[in-house]
Amino acid sequence: MSASSSAATRVDDWQSNWGKDKFPDMAHASVGLSFAAFVALAWSSIISGYILCTAKALVCGKIMAAASFDSIPSVQKAWTYSEFGKTADVLKFDVNVPIPEVKEDQVLIKVVAAALNPIDYKRIHGLIKAIDAPPPNVPGYDVAGVVVKVGSQVKKFKVGDEVYGDINELPVQKAKRIGTLAEYTTAEERVLDLKPKNLSFAEAASLPLAIETAYEGLERAELAAGQSILVLGGAGGVGTLLIQLAKHVFGASKVAATASTGKLELLRSLGADLAIDYTKENFEDLPEKFDVVYDTVGQPEKLAKAVKEEGKVVTIAPPATPPAVFFSLTSTASVLEKLKPYLGSGKVKPVLDPKGPFPFSETLEAFAYLETNRATGKEDLVLINVVAAALNPVDFLRIHGLFKDINSPPPLAKQVFGASKVAATASSGKLELLRSLGTDLAIDYTKENLRTSQTNLT
Template sequence: MKAVSYRAYGGPEVLEYGELPRPKIAPDSVLIEVRAAAVNPVDWKAQAGYLDPLLDAVFPVVPGWDVAGVVVEQGVDAPEFAVGDEVIGYVRKDVLSGGTFAEYVAAPVRTLARKPANLSFEQAAGLPLAGLTAYQALRAADVGEGDTVLVHAAAGGVGSLGVQLARHLGARVIGTASERNHDYLRSLGAEPVTYGDGLADRVRALAPEGVHAVMDFVGDGAARTTPQLAAEGGARLVSIADPETAAALGGRLLWVRPDAADLTALAHLAEQGVLTVDVAEVFPLEKTADAHRLSAQGHTRGKIVVRVR
């Protein structure tokens, strides 16, 4: 099969496009013919070796954890899906090895859900990791009706889904983004503010009584303003990228988990029109390195996707 892989840690230059063996499937897995795979910052960070203290790498590593595709083979104990089913998945495994930037990926059924019928494969590929991150972060912060929520990096892949989910839960959302993305955030139901110096004053101008929850989807110290912005009784902080600040402020660091039930819930919300996935750019499989370069710039609105078939 055609695949993108790397044989040593490094930047985009270590990615190779070529032939690799078609993966075998475990009893509780299915083989997916990949139609599209989304790029996430964790892909190029793992490739650079940043996750080496957490996950072993079995080289050559095929990167990628997000997938949308079609089941072409069932494991002997995988009754949840049949050949021909269209599925999506956050296919994170216990080692870095057989990822989704390939024509085929073996995926445990615990990582999968049925693809929303109203989304293209490219849109659907952008839902699992980002959607699960936002969904689990909002649940960890117990966001609900009447809350005011500050979402950092609200126009990004995770942030844009977080805005939509928080609004669906009945929360008021204030989102940080560059000015060029403010109209986009308004279209999602958020009140935009520009990040950077003076952020606390700008948020306080919109929410004089403070915010009840802070979703830090960017790191870089963005969450440090939380004590200045907290409503009476404090603000519930969840960060996906800044463990030091989360710990110092009594918040929580969230490492998103594959969860078939959560992913199914997200798929249903997408089919109901509650969630939309904004695809910023689509690359062919052989241009995955360029997709990683664009992701590493950190300025993309929505999702970057690799089209495989």
């Protein structure tokens, strides 16, 4: 069998296993998914090096918007598992995963950054297999990337838009089979928002599931301006955002939070008025009681001792016992849209683990770190960036076939954008190179000053 026919057979197998009829909805259950930890993962489809300072990303987005995406491949690279088990044993790198079909209300996203949450390794371990879709699956919920294709009913986005969000509206009930640890993934228009321009792709990808969980819990608790709140697990993925939201968005008059000794300064830097070292004191013994207690770590037996008589208790770490109320997140872009001014101004910001980023090749190591629940910026957060070389606008153009009829290196301004006259500066020894690339006017900057030059460049 030839290599090409072998690859085609593998793709057919994937498509058969991942067909529409194999996508059962998952019944809702209180499985204890805290969504507190995540892995932020930056990567590109061709280069496995480091990606994307924000300025470069913006340029790429603009150029991609003008490019044709007819050359979107039929298969892609992704991390997959074909059976349940320990992450290190079953999670594999696959180069023949099919590109997911784009439905009329969806967009196809070229993934730049993705985030892993505890639900990902719980799915891999088979802890929720009774309600989960059978393997093969690609993990990943949170994403930041660039839209490369839009469904017929999509109005909010266009090709080239930089977007982010949690791709699964119901994270437990209807998780997508092809998640965000892939070169391409799909998502409904209603779960995505435009990426804040002041955030990198990795920072944006770290937010959706955690910040939506934090915000929805505060809304359920009806936290009001002037009230007090205690956050259990303030250094965790949800906790770091809870402190900021309670203080800067909901207007809490006093924010208390728990963490280990080495993370108390982090809590204070985020706006906590009272940072409690849980290794040295018990929050339930504090003389002060709180209007709201938000539990991200799972201490149900102690919650009633810390809340006021008419107060509210919310937990994302079951089992939930009275007076606590447990909830499971519904992800929509509405929270991201509401918080856009706060994210854009920096009043609310992501907190990333200093141990990262991990390279994409060390995704298994990143999972191992995630599963220890020792990450910071979140007591359970891991950040990954995947690539080692910079990804430039020309790479996107090449990836999508814009240069297929142009000799390399391509004279972009002339042959792609149709400039009538191209002038460029270089040192004396490189003027011929400029001319060979299609430059009409090669300027020796060692001999000519552009500010005083009489050359007409218009």
